[in-house]
Amino acid sequence: MDARPAIELRGLTRHFGERTALRDVSVEVPPGATLAVLGRNGAGKSTLLRILATLLRPHAGEVSVLGEPLPRRGFAVRGRLGLLGHDPLLYTDLSSRENLHYHARLHGVRPERVDELLERVQMAGRGDEPVRLLSRGMLQRVAVCRAVLHAPDLLLLDEPRANLDPGAGELIEPLIGRASGCTRVLTSHDPQAALAEADVVLGLKDGRVTYAGAPGGLAAADLKELYA
């Protein structure tokens, strides 16, 4: 088994013009573990996810994902990670099935996988409707299918259960939950739910790390301060 961390950040810094979105962020996540990134809006959570997804370049520090240094070896990890962000990354004028077949072809995934996944999230019956006609919850279920279509090793989940009712949440659980067996990085505005899933917690406030460690070490006062 590979003993190297699945994710290793050392002094990660990222700016947007004058503003520093992430400053000197360091954390390690073992393979198969779940990292919960906590913090209020604008803390730098989505920026961190986009850097791990190879969509943004770090401006300073070292980033290693699945054993590959980023951004230099970004091409080596792109097909091994699944991103579920605020944007479903689906073309609204295409159907769910057409969107997923498009992604399947890009990732070299067999086409049967599309119908398998749509069945699993109970969207097969509406798989031929344009995505723009789907409700937010249905859209999120299709977006989950898109994120896990190529069986990634690392899941980057930004508010993954947003817009989902409890029933839909149960449907996607085997795909993106702990049972998926993937290393996961997840953000949530529900810190208690995120902590319940986490093996490692990263607390961010204004781009700075306020806590990095096991969930048990995060005091209630620290959590309150994160969202203050």
Add this chain to the structure above:
Amino acid sequence: MRAALTVLRKDLLLELRTFETVPAMALFSVTTFVIFHFALNRATIDGQLAAGVLTTTLLFAAMLGINRLFVAEREQGGFDAFLLAPVDRTAMLVAKAAALFAFLVVLEVIAVPAFALLLLGPSLGPPLPGLIAVLALANTAFAVIGTLVSAIAVHTRARDLIGPIIGLPLLIPALIATARAAGPLLAAHGSGSPPAKWIAILALYDLVFALVAYAVFDFLLEE
């Protein structure tokens, strides 16, 4: 190649679903010919004037397509989805240029007969094979430079302005070569083949920009 075909197929499917780009380009062209018909106050035109009117109209119609080329990618997350896939990023360049080329071919199937009907004096029949060759080279220039410019413009706030501001100056040499190559074809007693010099210049311009686009496109997709 597989990735480029996948993106191209998706772009053509999106256009077939929405009919947002090609009908607008065609309508613009036909309207422009009607405007020229009245503005020039001539029943028919031929030669260099005809070539200039046709080429300029096609260029401005192409700008409409160029401006919309990456809209779905920007607004619906297509860039991120593509960048997350383990494929060569130049596949997007190839696919977008091929899609724009296809849009231009469809445009010309409508616009060239409309031009012959509304403005052109000489018959379109004899010069048609030569004209198709000239327009194929012009389309390649519009498609390659248009894709490059559109990829630059899409990341800016003033994207609708940046496209024409950068694109039109870059396309002037292609416009000149296309018009000069088509001029003799559209003359009243014109030759059946376009001048080799202008065809060579157009082909060279296509090649140079294809290489430039291939070299820089990867960086244009970076946020």
